[in-house]
Structure formats: C-alpha cells, structure tokens
Amino acid sequence: MDADATSSGATPGSPGSPGTPAAPATARSRRFDPDRRARIIDAALDVIAEVGVAGVSHRKVAARADVPLGSMTYHFDDMDQLLRVSFEKFADTIATRYEQWFRQATNADEARAAVVGLIHADLLDSQRELVLTTELYTLAARKPEFRTLTCDWMARSRRALRPFFDEPTTHLLDALIEGLFIHAALDTTPPERARTAEAVRRITSG
Structure with a gap:
C-alpha cells in the first residue's frame, strides 16, 4: 500500500483518496436542494x-x-395536487398585486383610476398571466374542487374594492375586471383605456 495513503488514513477508492475523482458539483448540490419544491411549482406554471x-x-x-x-x-x-399548489401561488401573486393598487387610493375617484390602471397597466401587460388565468378558469369549470381557488381569489378582489364602493358595486367591478381579462385573451384588438374608464364610471355612478 502507498505510504502516503496509509499515513493520511485514506484507502484506495474512498472519497478524497488519490485516484478517486470528486463528485461533480451539480450532483453534490442536488443532494441538498431546499428550494426544489418551489422550483417545481414555478416550472409547472411555466409549462402550463x-x-x-x-x-x-x-x-x-x-x-x-x-x-x-x-x-x-x-x-x-x-398531478391534481401539483396543479392546485401551483395555481394557489399564481392566484396569490395576482391578488397581492391587485390589493396593492388600492392601498394607495384615499377616495372613490382614486379607486376608479386604480381599477383602470390595474387593468391596463398591470393585468393586460402579460400574455403569460392571461393564459394562466384562463387555464385556471377552464380547470375550475371542469373540476368543481378547483373552484375554491377562484372563489377565494374573487373574494380577495372584492375586499380590496369594498372600502370605496358598496357590496353590489364591488361585485360588478370585479366582474368587469375579470371579463376584460377574458376579452383580452380572446380578442385580437386590446380594449381601449377610455372605454374601460367609461365602463368603470357607469358602474360606480349610482
């Protein structure tokens, strides 16, 4: 046996011994991968x-x-659990951004402007989010167990509007936002900002 190997306590073929290649860095890092679950969820949304x-x-x-x-x-x-967890993350991300638009509003006029900004400067700006939203709607239409996700999402949206408008109005505004989202996904011509502002004015004028 090699004297150096004997003195170091290493045996031929053991990790770290002369002549034994070190494990690839990627293999070593994958054994400790605390973000793996979150990465799978993000990847699932990309694939969807x-x-x-x-x-x-x-x-x-x-x-x-x-x-x-x-x-x-x-x-x-x-797969159903993966879809549920992935869409939960997606819905939470969008609802959180939705709520942020109205935290800065101090009155109904500012809330109306926030609705228009939310639709045109945020929601309609991402084709990926349009697709993910319609995919979630379709999934919930086919599988009732996924409707808890859409119901919770709509409830959060209406809560964000409630400080500025009464209950029936918040439902109408939320429906307008969701409807324009679907129209944008299906129409080749994006909705006009001025028409959106007029629709918001009419819904909230009463």
Whole structure:
C-alpha cells in the first residue's frame, strides 16, 4: 500500500483518496436542494403557460425544473395536487398585486383610476398571466374542487374594492375586471383605456 495513503488514513477508492475523482458539483448540490419544491411549482406554471393544463406532465415539469423525475411524486401526491399548489401561488401573486393598487387610493375617484390602471397597466401587460388565468378558469369549470381557488381569489378582489364602493358595486367591478381579462385573451384588438374608464364610471355612478 502507498505510504502516503496509509499515513493520511485514506484507502484506495474512498472519497478524497488519490485516484478517486470528486463528485461533480451539480450532483453534490442536488443532494441538498431546499428550494426544489418551489422550483417545481414555478416550472409547472411555466409549462402550463406554454402547453396548457392538458399538456402538462410530470416529465415536462421535472425537465423544466431540472430535477429528477422521482422528485415529482416525492413532493406531490399526484398531478391534481401539483396543479392546485401551483395555481394557489399564481392566484396569490395576482391578488397581492391587485390589493396593492388600492392601498394607495384615499377616495372613490382614486379607486376608479386604480381599477383602470390595474387593468391596463398591470393585468393586460402579460400574455403569460392571461393564459394562466384562463387555464385556471377552464380547470375550475371542469373540476368543481378547483373552484375554491377562484372563489377565494374573487373574494380577495372584492375586499380590496369594498372600502370605496358598496357590496353590489364591488361585485360588478370585479366582474368587469375579470371579463376584460377574458376579452383580452380572446380578442385580437386590446380594449381601449377610455372605454374601460367609461365602463368603470357607469358602474360606480349610482
């Protein structure tokens, strides 16, 4: 046996011994990967935005997240759970931004302006979010168990409007926002800001 190996306490073929290649950095880092679950969720949303819920698979999401395929079933019981958790994150992100638009408003006029800004300067600015929103709506229409996500999302939206408008008006405004979202996803011509402002004025004038 080599004297140096004997003196160092290393044995041939053991990790760190002469002649034994070190494990690749990527392999070592993947053993400790605390962000893996969150990365899978983000990857799932990216895949949904590209191919729709119907085209999502564990293999596609794992490849996008750069994780072993076995990680999918380790972190999520099935595809429905992955979809639910992913859309929960998406809905929370949009609802939080929604709420921020109205935190700066101090009266009804400023809230009306915030509605228009929310629609045209925020929600309609991202094709990815338009697609994800319509995918969630379609999923909830097909599977009633996903409607808790859309109901919670709408409830948060109406709570943000409630300091400025009465209950029936908040429902109408929320429906306007959601409706324009769908129209933007389906129409080749984006809605005009002036028409949106007029619609908001009419809904809130009473």
